Structures are given as C-alpha cells and as structure tokens.
Amino acid sequence: VKTLIDNLDYIVTDAGVLEHHSILIDDDRIAALQPAGSGAEARPGSAGGAAPDDIARVIPGEGRAAVAGLKNAHTHAAMTLLRGYGDDMRLQPWLENLIWPAEGKLTAADVYWGTRLAAVEMIRSGTTFAHDMYFYPAEVVRAFGDSGLRAAVGLALFDFGDADTRRGQQQIVESFLTEYGAGAEGAGGDRVFLTMAPHSIYTCSGELLQWAADVAAEQGLVYHTHMNETRDEVEQSLAAHGLRPFAYLEKLGVLERAAGGMIAAHTIWLDEQEMDLIAGHGVTVAHNPASNMKLASGCFPWRELHERGVQMMLAPDGVASNNSLDMFDEMKLAALLQKHHYGDPTRLSAEETLAIATGARSSVFAANGVGGALSEGAPADLVLVDLTAPRMTPTHSLVSNLVYAADSSVVDTVICGGEVLMEDGTVSEEELVRSEATRCAHELVSRARSE
Numbered sequence: 001v002k003t004l005i006d007n008l009d010y011i012v013t014d015a016g017v018l019e020h021h022s023i024l025i026d027d028d029r030i031a032a033l034q035p036a037g038s039g040a041e042a043r044p045g046s047a048g049g050a051a052p053d054d055i056a057r058v059i060p061g062e063g064r065a066a067v068a069g070l071k072n073a074h075t076h077a078a079m080t081l082l083r084g085y086g087d088d089m090r091l092q093p094w095l096e097n098l099i100w101p102a103e104g105k106l107t108a109a110d111v112y113w114g115t116r117l118a119a120v121e122m123i124r125s126g127t128t129f130a131h132d133m134y135f136y137p138a139e140v141v142r143a144f145g146d147s148g149l150r151a152a153v154g155l156a157l158f159d160f161g162d163a164d165t166r167r168g169q170q171q172i173v174e175s176f177l178t179e180y181g182a183g184a185e186g187a188g189g190d191r192v193f194l195t196m197a198p199h200s201i202y203t204c205s206g207e208l209l210q211w212a213a214d215v216a217a218e219q220g221l222v223y224h225t226h227m228n229e230t231r232d233e234v235e236q237s238l239a240a241h242g243l244r245p246f247a248y249l250e251k252l253g254v255l256e257r258a259a260g261g262m263i264a265a266h267t268i269w270l271d272e273q274e275m276d277l278i279a280g281h282g283v284t285v286a287h288n289p290a291s292n293m294k295l296a297s298g299c300f301p302w303r304e305l306h307e308r309g310v311q312m313m314l315a316p317d318g319v320a321s322n323n324s325l326d327m328f329d330e331m332k333l334a335a336l337l338q339k340h341h342y343g344d345p346t347r348l349s350a351e352e353t354l355a356i357a358t359g360a361r362s363s364v365f366a367a368n369g370v371g372g373a374l375s376e377g378a379p380a381d382l383v384l385v386d387l388t389a390p391r392m393t394p395t396h397s398l399v400s401n402l403v404y405a406a407d408s409s410v411v412d413t414v415i416c417g418g419e420v421l422m423e424d425g426t427v428s429e430e431e432l433v434r435s436e437a438t439r440c441a442h443e444l445v446s447r448a449r450s451e
C-alpha cells in the first residue's frame with residue numbers, strides 16, 4: 001500500500017532541509033523523497049515512482065513540515081498513573097514514602113492502561129518510539145502493540161543481592177523471552193521487541209548483572225540500565241566495590257558482553273576514565289534533562305561525551321519525575337541546560353539536539369528497525385507539524401523553531417511504520433484510554449494510601 005504526503009513545505013533530513021518535496025511511503029518504508037510536482041505519476045517506473053492508481057491515499061503537505069519521529073530512549077511508561085503524585089521532594093523519601101508503596105499495589109490492568117495513556121501522550125507529542133523499563137512486561141507489550149507505536153520493552157530487574165529473588169526474576173524473564181521473544185508470535189506485532197533491563201548496579205547483584213549480560217548477548221537483546229545518575233550512587237559504588245560504576249561493569253565483564261548493545265540512562269557523574277570506557281565499548285547514553293533538573297541530580301556532560309564520539313539519545317524518564325513525556329520539552333531543556341550550566345551559549349546547537357532526539361546519533365536499535373533521520377529506505381516513522389501555528393511563524397530556521405519554539409500543540413499527524421496513528425489532531429481510542437487510566441490511577445492511589 002502506498003501513501004503520498006504531497007507537496008510539503010519542508011522535510012528535515014540528515015543532509016539538510018528540503019523545500020517543496022513530497023514523501024512516498026510504500027508499506028512501512030519511505031520509498032522516495034521527491035520534488036513536489038514531479039509527482040509519483042510523472043515518473044512511472046522510476047525508483048520509488050508509482051502510478052496514480054497505485055497510491056491508496058494522499059495526505060496534503062501544504063503548510064506542513066515533516067520531521068523524523070522523536071525517539072524516547074528511556075522511560076517507565078505506566079508511571080503516567082502517578083503523574084503529580086508527590087513532587088518537590090528529595091529522591092530517597094520520594095521513592096520510599098510515595099513511589100515504591102504505590103508501585104507495590106500495581107495490577108496488570110494498571111500497567112496496561114497506564115502504558116496506553118503514555119502512548120497517547122507520546123503520539124500527541126511527536127514520539128514514534130519508546131524504550132520502556134517497567135513491571136508486567138506482557139501488558140506493556142500488549143499496550144504498545146494496541147497503540148501502534150514502535151517500542152522496546154524490558155522487565156525492570158532487581159534482586160537487592162538476594163539469591164531467591166534473583167532466581168525468581170530470572171525465571172520470569174526466561175518465560176517472558178520464550179513467550180514474546182524473537183521468533184515468537186508476540187501480542188505486540190512487529191513493531192514491539194524485547195530488551196534486558198537490570199535496573200542499576202545498586203539494586204542488582206553482580207551475578208544478576210552478569211546473567212543479564214549473558215542472556216542479552218546470546219539473544220541479541222539491548223541491555224538497558226540506569227548509570228551514574230547521582231553523586232551518592234558513585235560514592236556507594238566506590239565504597240562497595242572500590243570502583244566507579246562503569247569500571248565495576250567492566251570488571252564484571254558486562255561492558256564487553258553487551259558491546260554495542262547497551263543503553264545507559266542518565267550518565268551524569270562520570271570521570272574521564274568512565275567516559276573512555278563508554279566510548280570504547282560503544283555504549284549509548286540516554287540523556288534525561290527534565291528528570292535530572294527536577295530531582296537536582298546534576299548536569300549531563302554533553303560536550304565531553306560528544307568529543308569522544310559517544311552515541312547518545314534523549315528521553316523524558318518516567319512521568320513521576322518529569323511530569324510529561326513531551327520530547328519537544330526535552331529538546332529545549334537539553335540545549336538550555338548545557339548553555340546554562342556551563343555558561344556557554346554555543347554548547348549543544350539546535351541541529352545537534354534534533355539529531356539526538358530523532359535517534360540519528362545512535363545505532364543501538366538499528367537492528368530492531370528503529371530509524372534515525374528521514375531518508376529513502378528508512379522506516380516510515382514521521383511527524384507532520386503545522387507551520388501555520390503562531391509559534392512556528394516565521395520560518396527563518398525550521399530546525400530552530402522545532403527545538404526552541406515548538407511544543408506538542410504543533411504536531412498534527414503522526415505516522416509509525418507507515419500507519420497513521422494521529423491525523424489532523426485525532427488519536428483513536430483516546431477517550432477510552434483517558435477514562436480507563438483515570439479510573440486505574442484513582443484506585444491505585446487509594447489502595448496505596450489505605451496501607
């Protein structure tokens with residue numbers, strides 16, 4: 001099935017911004033980026049060309065720009081149910097008094113509807129891919145599958161050093177991988193795939209981290225974890241292991257086994273040797289500017305990592321520490337945080353920020369079909385923004401407008417894998433999702449408070 005997005009004002013590609021071009025989508029791929037008016041019908045038989053009756057639908061592009069879908073590289077989607085449930089607190093009392101007691105009361109249905117709510121919010125803010133770490137992973141797979149988004153799903157693993165807990169977690173992961181892994185007929189369709197997601201070095205034993213790296217390497221899964229988020233965490237690692245966190249992962253053999261397939265969220269408190277380890281092992285770092293600022297965790301050392309050629313992506317983290325999933329917010333905050341923290345307005349340009357946010361600065365998910373910038377042959381995961389919005393006017397620089405002026409209100413159509421998930425501002429089943437998630441959220445909080 002072919003779709004033509006006809007006569008767009010602009011298309012953002014990795015080779016620059018094209019003006020007055022059309023996008024031809026063939027099934028789940030971009031078949032051609034072609035000058036408008038050359039029209040598919042004008043080039044029958046040419047590469048990507050199609051006869052007019054071959055095109056099932058035409059989406060008008062006038063007054064619109066196309067940009068690659070934004071890629072959320074680290075999230076806990078179902079935490080949407082805990083939006084605004086405790087703010088302006090220090091990390092430990094916030095986790096111990098509010099978040100963990102509520103998470104202890106989560107049901108499978110809560111995770112399903114919380115993830116569906118997250119998916120609607122992500123679609124509305126131009127996101128086409130989410131990398132999730134949470135509980136009830138089968139429900140997360142089903143929810144992302146039903147939403148149409150591309151997603152990577154992993155069960156958050158913890159054992160706190162306890163061998164029985166560890167064996168229990170390993171069994172859950174093994175049966176989950178058998179049921180939903182590569183080659184299995186999963187409930188999520190072909191856009192949802194699995195990852196291995198040990199939570200962190202301070203919640204997982206060395207044995208669990210090594211087991212996770214082994215299974216990830218055997219099955220070709222991305223290894224997803226939190227690293228170097230707070231200064232305390234680094235000090236704890238030095239006290240417990242005599243090593244900083246990345247040196248500890250190297251000693252365990254985890255960096256070597258997960259080579260190229262690791263994504264580490266936060267990575268704020270790094271020394272030079274750890275940055276070299278990250279670069280040398282091809283680790284992708286996921287920067288979470290809103291979460292880091294809200295929890296006063298610190299500032300991501302963007303330039304120091306960039307100069308080493310480190311692969312990177314951008315993310316909102318869970319809603320409870322953000323409190324939204326809007327990647328337009330993350331782009332602006334990422335660029336502003338660098339400039340503000342280092343007293344240098346030349347740090348992290350709009351162009352580089354957009355490249356990071358669209359996934360064009362990491363290949364960690366390339367084997368799973370997650371694209372970066374828009375190009376011929378890339379997955380048809382893209383966003384049309386409304387250039388007639390006052391905040392997008394005038395267009396001296398589209399990329400500047402996207403990073404510094406846009407918000408989610410400018411998103412008007414979202415396509416993932418060639419499927420239209422939002423059209424002219426409408427996402428299907430939004431009212432059902434909102435009412436079910438609201439009910440789950442209120443019931444969850446009343447269960448947590450009745451303890």
Ligand SMILES: [Zn+2]
Nearest residue numbers: 226265317318
């Ligand atoms: Zn996180």
